[in-house]
Amino acid sequence: MMFAPASIVAELEAELTDTIFAGNIQFSPVTGSTNTDALHAARNGAPHGSVYFADEQQAGRGRADHAWHSVAGEGLYLSVLLRPQIPSARLPLLPLAAGLASADAIHSLTGLTVDLRWPNDLLIGTRKAGGILVEAHTESHSVVFAVVGIGINVHQRLFHPDLATPATSLDIEARRKVHRKPLLISLLKSLE
Numbered sequence: 001m002m003f004a005p006a007s008i009v010a011e012l013e014a015e016l017t018d019t020i021f022a023g024n025i026q027f028s029p030v031t032g033s034t035n036t037d038a039l040h041a042a043r044n045g046a047p048h049g050s051v052y053f054a055d056e057q058q059a060g061r062g063r064a065d066h067a068w069h070s071v072a073g074e075g076l077y078l079s080v081l082l083r084p085q086i087p088s089a090r091l092p093l094l095p096l097a098a099g100l101a102s103a104d105a106i107h108s109l110t111g112l113t114v115d116l117r118w119p120n121d122l123l124i125g126t127r128k129a130g131g132i133l134v135e136a137h138t139e140s141h142s143v144v145f146a147v148v149g150i151g152i153n154v155h156q157r158l159f160h161p162d163l164a165t166p167a168t169s170l171d172i173e174a175r176r177k178v179h180r181k182p183l184l185i186s187l188l189k190s191l192e
Helices: 005-015 034-043 093-110 170-174 180-191
Strands: 025-031 050-057 075-082 115-117 121-124 127-139 142-153
Touching (some): 005 180, 025 034, 034 075, 034 127, 034 142, 075 180, 093 121, 093 127, 093 170, 093 180, 127 170, 142 180
Parallel strands (some): 025 050
Antiparallel strands (some): 121 127, 127 142
16 A cells, blocks of 8 residues: 555654654655665755655665665655764664664564664564665764665565565564554654
8 A cells, every 4th residue: 555645744744743853754656766865855955854755666775786676555665864963983883773773663563573684684583674774974084964774575475586685574474464654653763
């Protein structure tokens, strides 16, 4: 089931009024990559806490330029723009923090235990259920901005047979339909 464009941002804004994300949520039914959208916005002055999410990515990517299959309405595909006041040496902590927030959100909604495989995989058992991609711009040993991209397989049932790590989805592992909107809300609250 697809997000309803007319109402999804208003519904999220209502749920996230007391967070850094309030007033900064952007939704696209289809995009090339939410990370690319967020990187472009960051270079044009978008504020800390801006969220970019889509129903479908046509050029989603993971670490080392691996493709991230982003089927319409099947997963959660989002990127968050952060302007953290941290030295660039601490940048490797961001994928770990995003992974922990993702694991917490998934567990709170489904009861599933998610393991992190450094630096960017979300595993349920031995199967990959999601991934993290952090892209950043640094100057003078400080982080100017970082884009934290998160992709989570939610409704997928079929996966490309050539994946390096076998994949799974939350629906398969929970043995029930997991709704994306509460997962997105839980994830953003955990990230904050």
